[in-house]
Amino acid sequence: MTAVDNAVKFARDRRETALAELKELLAIPSISTLPEHKPDMRRAAEWLAAELKRVGMTRAEIMPTAGHPVVYAEWLGAPGKQTVLVYGHYDVQPVDPLDEWVSDPFAGQIRGDNIFARGASDMKGQDVAFIKAAEALMQNGGLPVNIKVLIEGEEEIGSPSLGEFIAAHADLLKCDFSLNCDGGILRPDLPSIAYGLRGLAYFEVWVRGPEHDLHSGMFGGTLHNPAQALCELIAGMHDADGRVTLPGFYDKVRRLAPDERAALARRPHDDEEWRINAASPPALYGEKGFTTVERVGVRPTLEVNGLYSGFIGEGSKTVLPAKAMAKVSMRLVPDQDPNEVGQQLREHLRRHAPPTVTWEVRDLTSGPGVIVERDSPHVKAAVAALKSVFGVDPVFIREGGSVPIVGMIQSQLKAESVLMGFGLPDDNLHAPNEKLHLPNFYKGIEAYIHFLHNLA
């Protein structure tokens, strides 16, 4: 048997251990957006650093940032070989609404082929899968390339500290390219590689009227209800064709070339299957003139992520609210600039907000969209690895999600990324009952083994 075969066999023999370790990490509620989970963030980072050390990294430590710390590890025992910067994150999304979870979000309950836990697919499963792959190679002849591992704790809040961290440690993080493990594939039997990622621009829009809440009977009908005005402004952000109306929003969006459109059309897709994976809304919806695959992959979108105004408890408080808030975010495609989009949002409000209310836009997180080269040596190594494990060629796709880190690494470290993760479209990311398909977890370990091997 070759070294890679031995490493794969080693990993297969130790699947129970890998699963037990994943459950340990999943049990730590490392929710980056909630201050009360700060100690859990630390615990998750410590767990990863200890595990990276244990499997043979020569350096593994927790490094501070202005926010949650970064886990950094390295093994540089292959002089003359490539250096891969492996990216992951250990933070997870909040769990609300908690009452919609079938099992405790941090219990890692296994039902059928899936393990259910917040962060299972996004992305502790991939974190552990990569570490197990590294261990298997270490124990069977050693790593064929140099490895630097960077696991951040702020991906789910938009990686606010990572840019500064990379800038401060550019030498430490120097690499030939980056393996980004935060992603997924199309189906359990169909691997894929994302070559396009949408960017993100996330805002809060506040509309204010009176200085405090009023009695809706005493004053209703004589001033512009801020909740109504907010609804009017939000409603005006899409036209009847599902297009975003912010001025200039599509100006920099690349026209979809006929060959790219044809390539996207070859991606296996069924609208009804998509609708079911999307938690069964009554019907699909989207920008006129584009298919579902195009709408999610190559077109920018604007979503309302949250709405709040007035009285939202049980019963009927007859309040005329002083203010109303919407969380609004745009998924951006390459060449759209998040700052420009923020200006477009403000311009939309300048043009359409009535003089009867005031408004304010708060910038939250943002990052540009990215398109990755498809014929680099490391992408080819990924293609071969996926084919070895799944038995079929992977499909190239453009993802709807955003991984701002890919853009950061491109601009700050001058390194391309290859995106290889093993989540599935129905994994309920950011939603109740997030899960990881366990066969994918095990295949992921093997794919990372093959990938590293192919790089040598």
Place this chain on the structure above:
Amino acid sequence: MTAVDNAVKFARDRRETALAELKELLAIPSISTLPEHKPDMRRAAEWLAAELKRVGMTRAEIMPTAGHPVVYAEWLGAPGKQTVLVYGHYDVQPVDPLDEWVSDPFAGQIRGDNIFARGASDMKGQDVAFIKAAEALMQNGGLPVNIKVLIEGEEEIGSPSLGEFIAAHADLLKCDFSLNCDGGILRPDLPSIAYGLRGLAYFEVWVRGPEHDLHSGMFGGTLHNPAQALCELIAGMHDADGRVTLPGFYDKVRRLAPDERAALARRPHDDEEWRINAASPPALYGEKGFTTVERVGVRPTLEVNGLYSGFIGEGSKTVLPAKAMAKVSMRLVPDQDPNEVGQQLREHLRRHAPPTVTWEVRDLTSGPGVIVERDSPHVKAAVAALKSVFGVDPVFIREGGSVPIVGMIQSQLKAESVLMGFGLPDDNLHAPNEKLHLPNFYKGIEAYIHFLHNLA
């Protein structure tokens, strides 16, 4: 001195005591809509029953309903004289947002001429003022008419149990007319009597898309965001002229007769003063073709009382929400039927909700609008009482608020109401920093004394 002069002097000499008693009642957080305050509801009822007994009512007790109990008291020692059913309520609105209160909402802090507390103006101030008026007369020759006092605990949640209570106790509550103390006057120096009250129809509108929250990057742009769809539906409920678009909404609204319009125009009003009393929104707003006084008094309105969807905490959760909710209520004018308005809301949604989402309307509270006779003997007694105390004739107004009890008493007990309370437009009802103007509290006691005296 006459009996009434003696009673007024008695009340003036005991203002400190009246204020101390008001503070006691204000200190009890009798918030009817919040289950955790059920014991406080009981305490407030007990306080009132004890006080009514103390001042000389021959019967004063707490009577159960399906919800919060009713305080009932009576003094029937004037055979052959009229019987007045005095209406009040002891429940108050919630206090959120708490951080906007300058002082504790239940501390009853006095600043300048005002006492600040939840329920001070709506309407514990009036409850106590009437009791102090009754006491003053009792101690100075006795009450000139028979009195039945009904103080409910569910006004702020739409009086859900009161109709049944009145039906079950129609003999007990039999009266010649009702004095409703839940109201206000125009200015500290300008008394007024409301002869029209708007009705209320209060609903929750739910819009649902996917069965659970989704990742906005993975699915955004391919299904109709329920928060967006809700905004579109709410936005469509008013046209560009500020008119409510629900089908048939204005069909039963009485045309404003020229003489009524002229009478309303004589009411002292200044739009800029109104804007400042309305907590200074940037500008006023309302249905085209009507003045502010008409908009609030004689035209129906539709207000959004609350909005909720998705993630509303700090930061940027990239969720595509499964559902969105709006609390929507209409203030109705006489001849509009709350049930018909509910059907109009549903018809609006049937016509305009897209097939990409589902919707549901939940009925909360409702009551019809009311117009009171202006030339009855008891209204004349009120006019004379107000003139005695304020030195000027009261103005007749139509109120924007709703007092469903007036309609209930009209239909179930066949008794008209006279509306006499002493709140002010800037009392911050249902809002932070609710207050009561103390000179009005003391004038209120005297006005109730004169009113009861004038009935004899």
